[in-house]
Amino acid sequence: MLRTQINQSKNNIFQVSKKPWPCNVHGISAPWALVWSRPLIQRKLKVKRGSVGWRYNNIKAVAVTEAEKKSVKVRVTVTVQLTGGVFSQSIISRGLDDITDLIGKSIKLELVSSDLDPKTGQEKKTIKGYVRKTAQKQEEVKYETEFEVPTSFGEVGAILVENEHHKEMYLKDVVLDGVITGPLRISCNSWIHSKYDNPSKRVFFTHKSFLPSETPEGLKWLREEELVQLRGNGHGERKSYERIYDYDVYNDLGDPDKSDDLKRPVLGGKKNPYPRRCRTGRPRCHKDPASEKRSSSVYIPRDEAFSDVKGQANHTKELYSLLHDLLPDLQTLIDESDEFLVFSRIDDLFKEGDNLPSLKEKDFLKALFLRLIRAILKTEQNFLRFDTPSPMDRDRFFWLSDEEFGRQTLAGLNPCCLQLVTEWPLKSKLDAEVFGCPKSAITTEIVEREIRGFCNIDEAIKQKKLFVLDYHDLLLPFVEQVRQLEGTTLYGSRTLFFLTPDDTLRPLAIELARPLKDRKEQCKRVFTPCWHSTGLWLWRLAKAHVLAHDTGYHQLVSHWLRTHCCTEPYVIATNRHLSAMHPIYRLLHPHFRYTMEINALAREGLINADGTIESSFTPKKYSMLLSSVVYDKQWQFDLQALPADLIHRGMAVKDPNAPHGLKLTIEDYPYANDGLLLWDAIKQWVTDYVNHYYADPNQVESDKELQAWWEEIRTVGHGDKKDEPWWPVLNTKQDLVEIITTIVWITSGHHAAVNFGQYNYAGYFPNRPTIARTDMPKEDPSDPEWKLFMEKPEVALLKCFPSQIQAIKVMSVLGILSNHSPDEEYLGQTIEPSWEDDPIVKAAFEVFSGKLKELEGIIDGRNTDRKLRNRSDAGVVPYELLKPSSGPGVTGKGVPYSISI
Structure with a gap:
């Protein structure tokens, strides 16, 4: 049968010539049909461009052949x-x-x-x-x-x-x-x-x-x-069923309408640079129009929320219940200042003893309600029945050891802050006119006394034997403000370590500094390991302060800022500019699952005004502002790549003849050793994937969605740093591989390293106290604190540690955050449908998966090598945080695809 002849008339309507035979045209039976042009259809049907389906609502009537029927x-x-x-x-x-x-x-x-x-x-x-x-x-x-x-x-x-x-x-x-x-x-x-x-x-x-x-x-x-x-269009308050991705500043952490004490500065902008979060469009506060009103729930695009399908939703609900229901009730029963009076009461927090601390029961009703809570928790819930952390289970006194103190800087919860000392003496970079003499009080004489028999100071620096954990310049500007708050104190701190011949770190000295009243001088005190009783207890107190600083930096920067916070703009930009059919969208999507949900929950109860962080960590109300300072002064996208980070800190140098192209300064550095193997596996997988879809080198530069994605990450999502010269360009496949590998590493390997060991290392809080509540005692016989220290140094240390309610809050939260769900999606184990349907991508994924299985065997072998003292020794917990797979629960291992808890 011949096809009908179609002509176009002046009125912009296609006409089909009449034929003597009937035809069925897309459901319209007629001897002829009209095919309408789009302009006329839009006028006739008033179809608005911008709504999905405006085109296929057009009436398209054409004559068809028998074959087409x-x-x-x-x-x-x-x-x-x-x-x-x-x-x-x-x-x-x-x-x-x-x-x-x-x-x-x-x-x-x-x-x-x-x-x-x-x-x-x-x-x-x-x-x-x-x-x-x-x-x-x-x-x-x-x-x-x-x-x-x-x-x-x-x-x-x-x-x-x-x-x-x-x-x-x-x-x-x-x-x-x-x-x-x-x-x-x-x-x-x-x-x-x-x-x-x-x-x-x-x-x-x-x-x-x-x-x-x-x-x-x-x-x-x-x-x-x-x-x-x-x-979306950037207007209006978002509804729970919507899927709109847009940006806003962190202006919802405070609650000024509730209380003036809960007002917090906006994070994001020239004054307090910060990454952007998802826009909710909630109304502004009456007392502070710059702040957004808080509500019982926080909008996130619908598919970013935990669904009931995912077992991990149970952990999120547990955390929500803990933050919003149980802990506020307990706080009414336990005074903020109530400390543990003896170490045995800390032991009673774990399941072999009572699950709540003894309290100063001031009245009958309070005591009665407390006993009721205890009965309920013991029989129906499991929030406050704490498991014994692995290190404590292996060695009850592990936290007292200086060797363990040094080991955890390389293989603990925050193994990414130690730096090589390259200049001597140590000096501050703060303005001397404001903060006084920049020179450290840790002198050559102190160091050489501590390392006698090994080398002198010049040889130690030349041989790369000195390392520092340096929070001096970051914390010193906050010292006066924090010290005005009740129940906390602060110093600027430096901790110096010496690398021994067996590749372990020995702490040499701790410097604690604070500005004097005129701020042009500092009070600087140096503490060193000691054998006699007074010096030993002063050293332990100094370590408690440093550990509180390191724990705060870990939670606010290494964990929250570098993973959760900085990743949210990547999630938003990916959904705004990369189509769901874009291969890079499909590569990144599993690494972004549920990150926005857990971030929203953090804004509700963890990092908000008077939330868990502010109430339990040393900087208190200045905690988030401190993370903004770190973002402004220290954060660089290019340094989020593991090799670049190691080189920047002096922990490695480029060496084409060494594995991974890097020679480590400390050979037994578990975080770096395992991390570089994981980094290489990720990079090879990303390289294979990118090469498959970008056969032509020019396709990266001409990919309009990809270029818009990277442009918006730099200029909007991280817009406060848009003019920085260190941003990578995105012109070649190699550029794309490096950018994607960095994002994947942060969301998987880096997050696993700083998250899933939280309960093991900080669950027994004397090992990693979140707050130091008292000053170092002054050697003044008339000072009551010095008298207490001399008579009962153990009590003085307990008074410095977190209070009962602070410890319970943090331990409860860490127990949930360190937990793997039964259906956790581990890196390299779960293949995405789009990867599986492409034979070449599937083959590349299988190679990637095989490398991760090989990595597990390597890690197991390293953890049984007695020569590696930082991961295998009597009572030492093996380093498994970068071991890719895990079972459910608190295991201290396992690398999920995404930041989902």
Whole structure:
């Protein structure tokens, strides 16, 4: 049969010549048909550009041949996960949805062709239909239908979904059986809003990945429109069902409307530079228009939230319950200043003893309520029954050892702050006119006395034997402000270490400094290891102060700032500029899962005004401001790469003949040894992946989505540092590999190293106190504190340690944060559907996975090598924080894909 002749008239309407035979044109039976042009359609139907579906709502009527009438039956199976939402709603709305399920009008699907219509040059009309509920199991519901798909439809490139329930639903996947190319499974794993909340349809692309320039013609408009929707318009308060990604400053940490004491400075901007967080659009505070009102929940794009599908949601709920319910109640029972009177009461916190400390019970009702709480916790919940941390289980007195103090700087909770000493004497870089003499009080005589028999100071520096943990310049400007707060104190600190012949670090001296009243001089005191009683206890108190500084820096910088906080702009930019079908989006997506959810929870109860950090860590209300100073003065994207970080700190030098191209300054440096193997494996996997999709070297520079992504990360997400010269350029495949490897390392390896050892190393808080509450005692017989120290030095140390409520808060939180869920997704174990469907990418992933299994064996071998004293010795916990896999619970090992807890 001959094709009909199509002509165009002056009024911009295509006309089809009449023929004596009838034809069916996309469902319109007529001897002839009209094909409307887009301009006229938009005028007639008033379709607004910017809403997904504006194009395929056009009426496209064309005459077809007999061959084009042929079709195949495609069976469609939709799997919906049983979660909150549509299956846990009110009786009335649930009844309505049961009716729509019964009549088969609850979920509408549309198939989208990858091809354009060859006759019109426009997108083909979608194939629409409802799926009908056919089966329900314990955890999921199946919906099915059959579509008649013309053979001329071409390859299915995407599906559109409309949820006609009254509540959202969690769509797991859609499977098409019978398409010409073979069974097609589209993984969704996404919340689908109700059409009654938002009439826009959801789009899901197939597993095939495309660079923007390679996008099939029939999908280009859909790719662009989806990104437009995800960006939003920057206005209005966000709703819980929305998926809009936008930026804002940290202006919601305080609560000035509740109390003037809870007002906090805005983080982000010229005054206090900071990364950006997700915009919520909440109203501004009455007392401080610069601050955003707090609410009972914080908006995040819907698919960034933990779903009931994920076991990790249970940990998040535990943390939420702990922060919002249990700890506030306990705080009413326990005075903030109540300290542990003897060390045995600290031991009673663990499961072999009582699970709550003894309290100063001031009245009958308080005592009665306390006993009730104890009874409930012992029989029904497990929040405050603490497991014994591994180091304490191996050696009850591990925390007292100077060797363990040095070992943990290389293989503990914060192994990324030690620096090589390259100049002597140690000097401050602060303004001498403001902070006094910059020269350290740790003199050559002190050092040479401590290292006698090894070498002198010049030889020690030349041989790279001296290392420093230096928080002097960071903390000193905060000392006066913090000291005005109740229940805490602060010094600027330096701790000097000496590298012994067996590659262990021996602490030599601790310097604690504070400005005097005129701020032009400092009070500087130096403490050294000692054998006699007075010097020994002063040394222990000095260590408690340094450990509080290191613990605060770990939590605020190494953990929060470098991983959680700095990653959020990457998540936002990725969703705003990289289509879900972009290969780099699909490479990064598993590394961003649930990060925004845990960050939002942190803003609710951990880093907020009077939250766990402020109430339990040394800087108190200045904690977040301190992290802003570190971001402003120290953070650089290029130094987040492990090799660059090691070189910057003097812990390694470039050496083309050494493994990884680096020679470590300390050979037995567990964090660096294991980390570099993991870094190399990640980089090779990223290199293979990038090379596969960017065959032409010029494709990186011409990739408009990729370039917009990197531009927005630098100029908006980290906009306060947009003019820094150290930002990498993104012109070549090598540039892209380095950038992606750095992001993947931070979200997986670095986060694992500073997170999953928290309970093991800080659960027994004398090992890593979060706060030092008292000053170092002065050698003055008339001073009551000195008298107490001389008579009962153990009590003086306990008074310096965290109080009972502070210890309980931190231990409870760390127990949850260190916990792996039963269904944790570990690096290299779980393959993404889009990776699995591409044979070349799948093969590269299998190589990556094999390298990680090999790394596990290497780590096990290192931990049994008696020559490696920093990871294998009597009572020493082996270093496993970068061991890729783990079981559930607090294991001290395992590297998940993402920052999800």
